Amino acid sequence: MKEKTISSFKVTMIPPATPTRPIDGRTYRLHYTENREEWNLIIGNGNECGEKNEFTNGSQYKAKWSFHRGRYILLVSIQNLPKSNRAQTVKSLPKEVFRFLQGIVRGDETFFQHFPWVWDAPIYVTYGQSGQNFMETEQFGTPRHFIYYPQEESLVRS
Numbered sequence: 001m002k003e004k005t006i007s008s009f010k011v012t013m014i015p016p017a018t019p020t021r022p023i024d025g026r027t028y029r030l031h032y033t034e035n036r037e038e039w040n041l042i043i044g045n046g047n048e049c050g051e052k053n054e055f056t057n058g059s060q061y062k063a064k065w066s067f068h069r070g071r072y073i074l075l076v077s078i079q080n081l082p083k084s085n086r087a088q089t090v091k092s093l094p095k096e097v098f099r100f101l102q103g104i105v106r107g108d109e110t111f112f113q114h115f116p117w118v119w120d121a122p123i124y125v126t127y128g129q130s131g132q133n134f135m136e137t138e139q140f141g142t143p144r145h146f147i148y149y150p151q152e153e154s155l156v157r158s
Contacts, residue, residue, distance in 0.1 A: 011107040014044040019110035023072065023118070026111070028063040030100050041107040061100050065118070072118050074143065076100070078127035097125055097140060105146040112143065119144040 013019065017026060022045055029042045060079045065072055076097065101123065105112065112119060120142050128135035 009039045009041070009103065009107065011041045011043065014042060017043050017045045019108075020114040023065055023111075023115055024067060026065040028104050028108075030061055030103050039103060041103050043108060061096075063100070063104060065121075072115075072121045074104075074118075074121055074123045076123060076125040076140070078125065094140075098146065101140065101143070102146045105143050 016022070025045050027044050027046060029044075031040045031042065061076070063074055063076045066075050067073075078097070122142060123140045124137055125140045126135060126137045
C-alpha cells in the first residue's frame with residue numbers, strides 16, 4: 001500500500017490500483033476519524049476499498065469510474081442517510097458531497113493528469129435510505145468544478 005499525507009488528509013492506494021491505472025472500476029472511499037481529526041481517502045479497484053464507508057454522519061460514501069455510452073462518468077453512491085428529518089439531511093448533503101469529491105480530485109491528482117479527459121466527465125450522485133423507497137439521483141457537475149471549491153470550505157488545504 002502506498003500512502004501520502006496532505007496535512008490531516010491521508011491517501012491510501014490499494015493494489016492493483018496505482019496512481020495512474022486502472023480507470024475502469026477505479027473506486028474511492030472517504031473515511032473520517034473523529035478522535036484523530038483525520039480524513040482518509042482510499043483508492044482501489046473494485047471491492048478493495050472495503051464495505052465500511054463512514055463519512056461525517058455515518059452515511060456510506062462510495063465513488064466509482066464507469067464507462068457509459070462512449071464516455072467515462074463518476075458514479076457516487078450515498079447510502080444509509082439518517083432517518084430523522086430526511087429533508088434536513090438532504091439539504092446538508094451538497095456540502096458533504098463537495099468535500100468528498102474535492103478529496104477525490106485533490107487526492108488522486110496524478111490520475112487526473114494522466115487522463116485529462118475525465119476532468120469534464122459528468123458526476124452522478126445517488127443517495128437514499130437502504131431498504132426504503134427513497135432514492136434520488138442528481139448530477140453534480142464535473143471533477144473540474146472541485147479544483148476551485150472555496151478554500152474556507154476546503155477539505156484538503158493546499
